[in-house]
Amino acid sequence: MAKAKSAFVCTECGAEYRKWQGQCSSCLEWNTLSEVRLSAPRPGAAASSGAGRSGYAGNLSKEVVDLGSVDLTEVPRLSSTFGEFDRVLGGGLVPGSAVLLGGHPGAGKSTLLLQTACKLAQARKVLYVTGEESLSQVAMRAHRLQLPTQGLKMLAETSVETILAVAERERPEILVIDSIQTMHLEDIASAPGGVAQVRESAAVLTRFAKQSNTVLLLVGHVTKDGTLAGPKVLEHMIDASLLLEGGADSRFRTLRGQKNRFGAVNELGVFAMLEHGLKEVKNPSAIFLSRSEEQASGSLVMVVWEGTRPLLVEVQALLDESALGNPRRVAVGLDQNRLAMLLAVLHRHGGLFTGDQDVFLNVVGGVKVLETSADLAVLLAVVSSLQNRSMPRELVAFGEVGLSGEIRPVPSGQERIVEAAKHGFTRAIVPRANAPKRAPDGMEVVAVDKLADALEAL
The missing domain is CATH 3.30.230.10 (Ribosomal Protein S5; domain 2)
Incomplete structure (x- = not known):
């Protein structure tokens, strides 16, 4: 039986080391290395197959094609029902993409995604996975915001394997994970929210989204200095990274893109936090x-x-x-x-x-x-x-x-x-x-x- 190995990963830049050291040589930060236990390879697993955990292949296509023969047909985007949200995304949600939405506690991340999911569920298949709140809490929030609740599929689960099994059965067009810091994989020997769990859970969910052409929306926490929690490699896996900003003493929220493979990163969306949730501001200058x-x-x-x-x-x-x-x-x-x-x-x-x-x-x-x-x-x-x-x-x-x-x-x-x-x-x-x-x-x-x-x- 193969012995499980471990590595040390910097929580600021994602650099890996074989041994612990006080300072990260890449970003020069102190005391940022945390131990990550690497699971042993499963018996009989082919090293060259590219298959990841839960059986999903890491490569979308194994055929070598000529660049000139690639189909240039533009993928149709899905509207999020918010014009300001679509503006920051570059025109809407792209099927098969992974979007990370971060922000301080109370900024309105879950509110924005719940409003989007409830409205999209009236015409499309949406699966909302909550790992931080119970189903009754989400239902009470939707009732307080006066949102249409019929048609939205809900799941209270933190196991990535269970979520993938349900998603494989339901085949949703939009999959919302709230939040990625609460997800965990069974074969990773660390607590949820750790570097290994966050990185591997995001990798598995992203592979599923790419393979099934599903829009994946992830909620991410932020640190005290306002950056997304977890290693920087998480931002390399996803297609778009958005940050919802706004102080507790202000009713206005700004949504800014930090990374976007399908649009510009300098777009700014403005929302107002009202009694019935977030409302987009058409004329921010006013x-x-x-x-x-x-x-x-x-x-x-x-x-x-x-x-x-x-x-x-x-x-x-x-x-x-x-x-x-x-x-x-x-x-x-x-x-x-x-x-x-x-x-x-x-x-x-x-x-x-x-x-x-x-x-x-x-x-x-x-x-x-x-x-x-x-x-x-x-x-x-x-x-x-x-x-x-x-x-x-x-x-x-x-x-x-x-x-x-x-x-x-x-x-x-x-x-x-x-x-x-x-x-x-x-x-x-x-x-x-x-x-x-x-x-x-x-x-x-x-x-x-x-x-x-x-x-x-x-």
Whole structure:
């Protein structure tokens, strides 16, 4: 009888080692290696057959074909019944794909998937597997949300072998697993939620989805720093990784793609948590622009680009004289390192010194801005707070700021200006290369080349 072997896997990056060590050599994190017991090969199992656990083959096709002969017919997508959900997915659910939905406790992961499953079950076969809640708890939630419950198949189970047997019998088009951290395989000698169980359970379920052309939706937990729990190899197995964000004190939730093999990863979906569940927000700019009537210094609206649409959000800056030898630089919703760089550019090319000031920056609404088009708006908000002078409410700005003080153009500049004009803004400070030949009616476009030109335009 073959002896079971063990390995040590890093929970941060998924690197494997034969022996335990204090620091992972790949990601340089400390105390992240955990032991994984590898099951011994079953007698008579062919090493070259590619068969995985539960009898499902790892290879979808064993025939060698020419790339030019592959059928290019686009696979029809299934609508999730949520336009914002479909936008982040790249157009809808793809049959045979595995989608991982993560988020903090209480963000609304189970609520979103239960709403989607109940609506899809009216026309398609859906199997909802719950490993954290009982069937009565899920039924009470569906009743509270006033969802149609007829037609949705439910299963309370944590054994992957049992789930696959039921799925083989029911043949659902959509399979929901809530959550992957509660699933376990019988031949893995570790507790549910461990590195080995999460990785192997996801691998077996993904193989079943690929082979049976089933849409697999997995719910994943997140760690304290907001990343998906478990090894990084879990993200390599799946086709799409989505993160549902939103604080407990806010009724708005943002759905952002971190990986998507069937669409863009920079799309953003916005939902509102209401009494009857999540409701999609068709016009996100309207909720992020709910500003106070009183004008205040350090506040400015910028136009960022999220996926295929512009988004108007407000950035706020607060500068205060520091009592510390090393003034603080705090950025919420923006890259803190980029803030330090922009302050250096402001001193060198704008003539404004902030080295003795604590700088606090916040993007209203909990939006995380990942692109560089916010540079110009950030600097103008910092200048407004530093001089304690409020800017006009009808002003917007966008543009990338270079280290030499130049204002660089950003993609889709004209579409951003048009979106700002739709929301009633009458003045825009933009890079000269993004200035349109003809501005929208009622909109004054100020084109700038240097940071000094933008400061003068204020």
